[in-house]
Amino acid sequence: MKKKTETQDTVFQRRLERHHDELRWLYMELYDNSSMFAELCDELYHFYHERNKALKKQDEKREAHPDWYKQNDMLGMMFYIDNFAGNMRGVEENLDYLEKCNVNYLHLMPFLETPKGRSDGGYAVSDFRKVQEKFGTMKDLEHLTAACHKKNMNVCMDFVMNHTSEDHEWAKKARQGDGEYQSRYFFFDSDTIPNMYEKTVPQVFPTTAPGNFTWLPDAGHYVMTSFYPYQWDLNYRNPRVFNEMMYNFLYLANRGIDIIRIDAVPYIWKELHTQCRNLKQVHTIVRMMRIISEIVCPGVLLLGEVVMEPEKVVPYFGTIEKPECHMLYNVTTMATTWHTVATRNVRLLKKQLDIVNALPKDEVFLNYLRCHDDIGWGLDYDALLREGIEERSHKRYLNCYFQGLEGSSNSRGELYNADPVSGDARFCGTTASMCGIEKALAEQDEEVIERAVRLDVTLHAYMFMQSGIPVLYSGDEIGQVNDYTYKEDPDKADDSRYIHRGAFDWKQAEQIDDKTSVASRIFNRLDRLERIRKSEKVFVCKANTWTVDTYDPSVLCMGRYYDGEKVLGIFNFSEYNKTAWINEADGVYTDMITGEMMRAADVNIPAYGFLYLKRNGEGSDEKI
Ligand code: GLC
DSSP states (O other): OHHHHHHHHHHHHHHHHHHHHHHHHHHHHHHOOHHHHHHHHHHHHHHHHHSOHHHHHHHHHHHHOTTGGGSTTOOEEEEOHHHHHSSHHHHHHTHHHHHHTTOOEEEEOOOEEOOTTSOGGGTSOSEEEEEOTTTOOHHHHHHHHHHHHHTTOEEEEEEOOSEEETTSHHHHHHHTTOHHHHTTSOEESSSHHHHHHHHHOOOSBTTTBOSSEEEETTTTEEEEOSSSTTEEEOOTTSHHHHHHHHHHHHHHHTTTOSEEEETTGGGSOOOTTSOSSSOHHHHHHHHHHHHHHHHHOTTOEEEEOOOSOHHHHGGGGBOSSSBOOSEEEOHHHHHHHHHHHHHOOOHHHHHHHHHHHTSOTTSEEEEOSOOSSOBOOOOOHHHHHHTTOOHHHHHHHHHHHHHTOSTTOOOOOEEESOOTTTOOOEEEOOHHHHHTHHHHHHHTOHHHHHHHHHHHHHHHHHHHHSSSEEEEETTGGGTOOOOGGGGGOTTTTTOGGGGGOOOOOHHHHGGGGOTTSHHHHHHHHHHHHHHHHHHOGGGSTTSEEEEEOOSSTTEEEEEEEETTEEEEEEEEOSSSOEEEEEEEEEEEEEETTTOOEEEEEEEEEOTTOEEEEEEOOTTOOOOO
């Protein structure tokens, strides 16, 4: 027994030694506090020690194969526990369904303790070590993660580190006037400094929660609240905040979490006279988190939530020598995809994909069509302006289009945080509704339904072809449409993001064997694509990826190459049959869905359809 402990200690020591100097350097640069640093190191050891055997074994395996998550089998799905299966036990009982969806990475939306009615969908955490009662307990979480690991599934959770709920014990003490706890937030007894901040800090929720500060009449103070008034920004200038939040992070990692999504990460450092976004200290903190996880739990991945333009997102990968996040969301590509749906013009999307394709392949993006949040229309407006398209009117067009107010649109959905001052608005709706399925079903027009289904599947096929890891939004695999019932719930009625946060429709899911249903048509076509992706090595993250000119404004062509294998994906974003005027004169290709052989030249592609073409192997001289 003793020997074993020593060996384990050696593992910890080896990892600590590798990182100690850099960690100390960064910590001292930020905090200049060696006793707090010593405490941090002691706690790292404590959490390493507490980590169970199975997780330590997994860490070692992953340490030996650091590219474990970059293979072609990774497919994510995100869902709310209650929407999907009531509680954690329910999720565990339904892992078979998730396996059937081919997913091996489950993002459980926020499930930690949060006050009812002041929760921002769980992003206002009042206790980082307690699961909301309706979902279960920490024990249930451990049980679930262990069950997932048995099925080779990874579990992702949010780590909301920018703020706590006003019901968090620190916030309560701060509110009662305890200076020690006030220093963990941004407290001001007059509006002088808050007003100075307001001059340079943009607003996150201009309509639903205007301003960046909240006046607390009982405490006689202002507190910084970048998001909702009940989400108090933490002050990371205070090393106590950093240390305690790192302990929370490690505590959660030790429950068996594989992927930690660092919520709203660009916001975590505030500085007067700046926008309080992406400051250099944020990178110091993320780098320290990466080091800390590499010391205690190297099997855990960091996923950064940076909903910003590409130039601001990419730095969160860090560098090869000093990596920060393992994965980041491909947010601009997502928004540009929907712009392409509305305009049927792939030019901007091609440009955006070229930017992503040119990045080092170690930088793994999470690709998605929809998530729990709104679509913010963060497009490359400089590029659009060069084509004569102006930002404000274009956003108006997109919002009209997706609300279904534009003549040719079949989309359904709602605006989000429409700002009367700037004229800006974001958009909410499910993939299926935005593709026209909701409207087509209401009209019971089979031709329109099939066309909408085709667009929906094509968008997924295109997402699977992108460089990185695809993540499905639960319900999208069966074409679930918008849910308007949120309007009847006073806790949700003001937040239109709930339109695409409806309960999973198990009745619809039961139809996946009924070939005439929308659920079946989408589920089975996606299943086919997911299996192709899993079985073809050309879909690994390291594959070379690029775009090909098609000389048709509505048709996008993407190539992938890895280890002698090549595939082309061709996607028609218009409601007309088209020809992709490509000429890849390097052999014969096989349509991966139908098995038909063809040349990759002047390829016909149906309205809203797609093709996956694979180049036949060397030496095969098929006649076509
Ligand atoms: C992230 C979440 C969003 C939440 C916000 C505040 O952006 O995705 O849902 O409102 O953080 O925590």
